[in-house]
Amino acid sequence: MRVAAITEPGRLEVLEEPVPGIGSAEVLVRVVACGVCASELDIWRGAAGHATFPWYPGHEVSGVVERVGDAVHAFVPGDPVSVWVTTRGFAEYVAVRAEYCFPAVGVPLELALGEPLACAVNAVELAGVSLGDDVVIVGAGFMGHLVHLLVELRGPRRVFVADARPDALKRAEELGAALTVDVTREAVVDVVGRETGDVGADVTFEVTGVQAALDSLGDLTRMSGTVVIAGYHQGEPRTIPLGVWNWMAFRIVNAHFREVETILRGMARGMRLLTSGSISLAGLVTHRYPLEEIGAALQALVDKPEGFVKATVMP
Amino acid sequence: MRVAAITEPGRLEVLEEPVPGIGSAEVLVRVVACGVCASELDIWRGAAGHATFPWYPGHEVSGVVERVGDAVHAFVPGDPVSVWVTTRGFAEYVAVRAEYCFPAVGVPLELALGEPLACAVNAVELAGVSLGDDVVIVGAGFMGHLVHLLVELRGPRRVFVADARPDALKRAEELGAALTVDVTREAVVDVVGRETGDVGADVTFEVTGVQAALDSLGDLTRMSGTVVIAGYHQGEPRTIPLGVWNWMAFRIVNAHFREVETILRGMARGMRLLTSGSISLAGLVTHRYPLEEIGAALQALVDKPEGFVKATVMP
Amino acid sequence: MRVAAITEPGRLEVLEEPVPGIGSAEVLVRVVACGVCASELDIWRGAAGHATFPWYPGHEVSGVVERVGDAVHAFVPGDPVSVWVTTRGFAEYVAVRAEYCFPAVGVPLELALGEPLACAVNAVELAGVSLGDDVVIVGAGFMGHLVHLLVELRGPRRVFVADARPDALKRAEELGAALTVDVTREAVVDVVGRETGDVGADVTFEVTGVQAALDSLGDLTRMSGTVVIAGYHQGEPRTIPLGVWNWMAFRIVNAHFREVETILRGMARGMRLLTSGSISLAGLVTHRYPLEEIGAALQALVDKPEGFVKATVMP
């Protein structure tokens, strides 16, 4: 079968390998789609300290069960599933433990993005959005949209979304934003101050991964409110006005998760919402590539052409 | 002004009293509506151990600000408000601290029932409904409907509602129930078992206050799931199959709150949802009475005629 | 090897079986001690609905690593360990996954009772004892003592312990109780009322498993306080004065756990405390039996002779 590997920084190859065997508690899944994640850009560029080469990227897999081990009773061949893997997802097949597969019945498989959805579910749950909260989301990329989608499900009073791209703000409106802020035209701090009587929002999500967004959080959030860092802050250390954050007594939430049980729980919840039709990712996967063009998929994530939200590779 | 009092068990009178004065931090509110609560039935019947007579019932007040103390800046005369009081609500006027008043702009005042909404908000928040949960609500009276309304805001996968009254189940469907169960026709345990693959619901709310509902919870809820006792269980001690609840390791939530800060927080959240239009109680206040007919209002709560959900007194 | 089985209700036999093999991620442990648990009495008597026969009791195992699978690097033969198993503990050997073994270095193995300690750790953590709390523990048997030992570690102001056995109360004093109550001489409600100015305790643990203790909780605990049901309530349904518990707005904690990750986490914490010398179970294992006398061990648990706290079987 074919599988993509980063053989050295900057070099992506599609290799030929045997289809993996499965143990008695495992499932072989024929990959239908595998989303491209920003964290993979850093490895591709050689900027992720933890990566060793060859690195087999791909961890947002959905597909169809091809074969199951003797001890697996939850799935049969033909079942559509979203799969949790940490690597080797840009391939024709993946072999995984059955408990890492989640039913995706009735969901178009390129939209059954269970892994990023798990991140967003866990972020929103940990943020502790309460009934009637005012919520600000800074950043309306793919993860920002997922967070937004889920925040709307938690009974907020109003959701404000800030971004610099008009098409992103348009999608945020469609997802239910009470107000969107084009940060190239007005300061989000001014808008939130005006709308909340200078009190600030109850919960503020930073979903950009850039320094500038961190700077604004202190002025967007009410005293004793919650600041959620959901962006992926690789590279340079970040500067934080800790004196202000102290003074304001913010609850700071680092929305990143490493415990497998937590990730799986978030994924189960996200897939329940997708399969029941409570949410849909329609419109959020904007670019599709065959496996051979995985380099172009990564490049699209770098270039972010007009209208780009998320790329997926379909082997 | 006129004010209702239970002068002795079974005896309700409308008395004449002076309009209350207000302190510098207080507000005088002209009462527009005051909901009738089941807990007042017990006092009326002389069955509530904590009550002394004369008892001045009425604690679900909404109205219009008539006058404010010197130190009050949050309200001006004419402001519509929902008010937290613990007594004396069936009257023409109530005097309360300004922080016990919540703006009710744009909400029909007989539907601005902040106090029961506070109970429901706190019950749902404490229940910890998570994204994608299956939720069962046993009991579709007024409080059951409020709980249901708010559970739907928390991003569940499915809400199942059980009751014996067809009109209650019809309203539950309109509020978004995935499935309603007429308990005169089928056992809720059978339905939930069938729909969840015999796993049970993640969260089960008991909102009836009767023994029979408690009996069913153990078989409705999944292992390590949450059982919420939101019904008001006055009178006889209740029997609980604690051996089963132990074995199933349920999280048991007693959804009753006595700390003022908690009640006020719930009320603030509920009123935010009402005034922003996120929810509406339209259709849930079914019976209206002038102050002189407060006895009839209480009797309606006893009799529960077809279509009855909630009575309010409008002085 | 020899292994004890309940072949039918009331009949305990020691059978001969092959030493179990181990998989690559497993460990073979030579059992040194296995505690006898009250839950096994019910099975012995045929009173536990979930049990099927033959039932192989024994789930409080400690011992010495005999052999490890290829993939096990955390242990080597000779390591003393406390082991999580759900069955077959009254045997010469048990085979378990390596992550179910916890180091027991420096702890006498008959006192390395990780499983009941896990229950107590989880109960105390879930109870949420806060700094400066007044805590009541009703029941000073083995589990009551474990709970007590751990509550003392959480920084309470005072711990009150109630029981009917003078020797139990004497041990409670040695464990640090501020006050012990001999319930054959005075009502615990009177003592707690007197000591707390009629406010009640912040947290009350019921660790008896009997109806009478449940009756007292409502009067022992302060408004909005926490009631922890840690006793094992098999048999008849229990009666609870739910009207009072509603009115008092208690937080009710059902201190029973079924999720493996929770049990393992509690066991890891408990064993850390034992191996670091923060706590010791010295004096709590009062009766020791060879494997052939397991019947006598169970009978001791029924009879509870003077001075009895806990029996262990040492194959």
Add this chain to the structure above:
Amino acid sequence: MRVAAITEPGRLEVLEEPVPGIGSAEVLVRVVACGVCASELDIWRGAAGHATFPWYPGHEVSGVVERVGDAVHAFVPGDPVSVWVTTRGFAEYVAVRAEYCFPAVGVPLELALGEPLACAVNAVELAGVSLGDDVVIVGAGFMGHLVHLLVELRGPRRVFVADARPDALKRAEELGAALTVDVTREAVVDVVGRETGDVGADVTFEVTGVQAALDSLGDLTRMSGTVVIAGYHQGEPRTIPLGVWNWMAFRIVNAHFREVETILRGMARGMRLLTSGSISLAGLVTHRYPLEEIGAALQALVDKPEGFVKATVMP
């Protein structure tokens, strides 16, 4: 009476003012001692943005009840109390609401420092130290010692304390540290790595308020562990290696509190521990000054002479 004021940056004066009157719900307290807090240094230096002049410093008051308002029943003249005030504590008398006073019976009043104790109680509770945790405390000044004292009460496995001052480390040993690290001689990261098998601590407290301590936290704390920022980070924005903190999925706790109910709850808990003898601040108040020498008290806090921990002013 005499009261200290910062009349302009750098200028401290003792003014003569009338003894304050009290309302019916208030208490007049004769001040016996008022601790000097680092936050007051910034105001004195003119570096605290929120302060306006004249500023009346002093918020760590203890004393004796002199007089009570009509509605006060909890206290009588002569009662020793620890008092929550936000200002005007360096004075002969303070007038406060009765619910801001906490009994200090049996505690030397210059050691009845309820307010900083409240901060430490809340920090430790929010940190969520669990039974058996390994805890690192970076910074062994007065607040570091209070945090340490309370962490020892929560049942940790081991507490490691790091500081540059030998006398501070000696006190930390006396408070129960399993290990102290003199950061002028070895890197705390090396010590914690060695002692935890390169896993890191479960909970790490930063109690210094300086940049260097923040830098070290990422390498001291285990994956998915808790980082507590308890230091007071005024002045320059701080730099945080957020990429590492993301990757490690730390729970970040900002141990600063602005809600009055939270502060009062922490103070109640701290005073319960002090008055019951569970803890003592003996040895932590090292410098005492009369009111006229308040300038010298502040200067001592700047200079931190050998053996300095905390200064108090005794009017």
